[in-house]
Amino acid sequence: MIAQLEQFHAIAVSALAHRMKADGRSVIHMEFGQPSTGAPAAAIAEAHRVLDSDAMGYWESPALKGRIARHYAETCGVAVDPAQVLLTCGASPALVMALSLRFTPGARVALARPGYVAYRNNLRALFMEPVELPCGEAERFQVTAAALEALDPVPDGVILASPANPTGTVIPEADLRAISDVCHARGIAIISDEIYHGITYGADALSMLAVDPDCIIVNSFSKYFSMAGWRLGWLVVPPELIDQARARMGNLFLTPPSLAQHSGLIAFDCREELDGHVRTYARNRDLLLAALPEMGLRRIAPPDGAFYIYADIGHLTDDSLAFCMALLRDTGVATAPGVDFDPVDGKRFIRFSFAVSTALVEEAIDRLRPWFAQRGRT
Numbered sequence: 609m610i611a612q613l614e615q616f617h618a619i620a621v622s623a624l625a626h627r628m629k630a631d632g633r634s635v636i637h638m639e640f641g642q643p644s645t646g647a648p649a650a651a652i653a654e655a656h657r658v659l660d661s662d663a664m665g666y667w668e669s670p671a672l673k674g675r676i677a678r679h680y681a682e683t684c685g686v687a688v689d690p691a692q693v694l695l696t697c698g699a700s701p702a703l704v705m706a707l708s709l710r711f712t713p714g715a716r717v718a719l720a721r722p723g724y725v726a727y728r729n730n731l732r733a734l735f736m737e738p739v740e741l742p743c744g745e746a747e748r749f750q751v752t753a754a755a756l757e758a759l760d761p762v763p764d765g766v767i768l769a770s771p772a773n774p775t776g777t778v779i780p781e782a783d784l785r786a787i788s789d790v791c792h793a794r795g796i797a798i799i800s801d802e803i804y805h806g807i808t809y810g811a812d813a814l815s816m817l818a819v820d821p822d823c824i825i826v827n828s829f830s831k832y833f834s835m836a837g838w839r840l841g842w843l844v845v846p847p848e849l850i851d852q853a854r855a856r857m858g859n860l861f862l863t864p865p866s867l868a869q870h871s872g873l874i875a876f877d878c879r880e881e882l883d884g885h886v887r888t889y890a891r892n893r894d895l896l897l898a899a900l901p902e903m904g905l906r907r908i909a910p911p912d913g914a915f916y917i918y919a920d921i922g923h924l925t926d927d928s929l930a931f932c933m934a935l936l937r938d939t940g941v942a943t944a945p946g947v948d949f950d951p952v953d954g955k956r957f958i959r960f961s962f963a964v965s966t967a968l969v970e971e972a973i974d975r976l977r978p979w980f981a982q983r984g985r986t
């Protein structure tokens with residue numbers, strides 16, 4: 609029997625957006641979670657340089673592993689041996705590796721609902737069982753220690769995402785510590801997806817590694833580093849898992865692209881340019897948080913990080929996919945339906961990705977305002 613996985617519904621929205629564009633319509637892409645900017649200039653220059661000098665064989669960059677290990681020492685005072693760092697082709701394969709390193713088929717793994725759809729789907733693909741924790745505004749859409757404490761039977765693991773997709777909410781340090789305590793007491797293994805680290809609008813998000821050296825960290829160059837298509841990410845695993853992690857990487861994926869590794873090393877030190885993108889996101893976030901409530905979208909958990917706003921549209925519809933399609937057809941603004949993140953309550957939510965230019969966010973607001981003003985319940 610093969611595992612049945614769901615497709616991203618946002619793909620249908622995006623397909624319509626591209627058809628509309630081909631027909632000459634102006635479309636603003638706020639449906640997918642990726643920066644509209646490219647890699648940092650110095651990282652691109654490095655790619656041009658090494659193309660002429662490197663044969664691009666299978667390769668793992670020792671310098672990049674060392675740089676990533678140093679990142680944890682610098683940002684949260686945790687000593688990581690570069691051998692604990694595995695370079696991957698983005699967070700997506702890192703997640704598959706993390707799950708297969710920690711759990712066996714049949715394992716029950718808790719996660720927040722709403723959450724990134726691939727968590728559920730990867731668990732199912734590996735014949736594991738997602739245990740969805742319904743998380744609302746009261747929990748700021750995040751897993752809590754109390755929810756993990758209350759689970760019966762005890763799950764084998766939990767996937768944390770802070771900042772989260774689709775809400776951008778962050779788990780504060782005290783709550784990370786409380787979650788870690790419950791997990792230790794109950795024998796729950798932690799996988800922490802930290803792909804949105806670096807994109808926060810207040811305090812930096814703390815790595816779970818600073819709290820719990822036994823957890824597995826998933827991270828990537830796709831978001832803060834603005835290098836989604838370069839397919840580069842990493843895992844940090846506890847020392848006892850290094851050998852099995854390396855065996856999985858070698859058999860399942862071999863190595864990430866050499867070109868991306870060369871450029872990724874340079875990108876690590878392009879903070880000024882990359883922080884400039886975060887400042888743009890911060891402006892976009894402020895504009896949307898001011899404008900959306902005026903359009904009637906008042907139930908929003910303001911994002912602490914990432915580049916998303918997850919808004920309740922329950923007063924307008926109970927079919928978020930149809931709503932996104934109508935919104936796109938009428939205004940040219942493409943968004944993601946909540947059903948991609950929450951199969952139960954997502955029919956009354958919509959996600960705006962604001963990783964576009966501020967001018968486009970302003971244009972989107974100008975188009976949305978009259979549309980919401982005359983919108984009745986569908």
Ligand SMILES: Cc1ncc(COP(=O)(O)O)c(C=O)c1O
Nearest residue numbers: 641698699700724773803828830
């Ligand atoms: C929370 C989260 N984790 C992981 C990924 C996968 O990212 P990638 O494979 O590009 O690193 C995404 C992509 O949007 C995401 O939102």
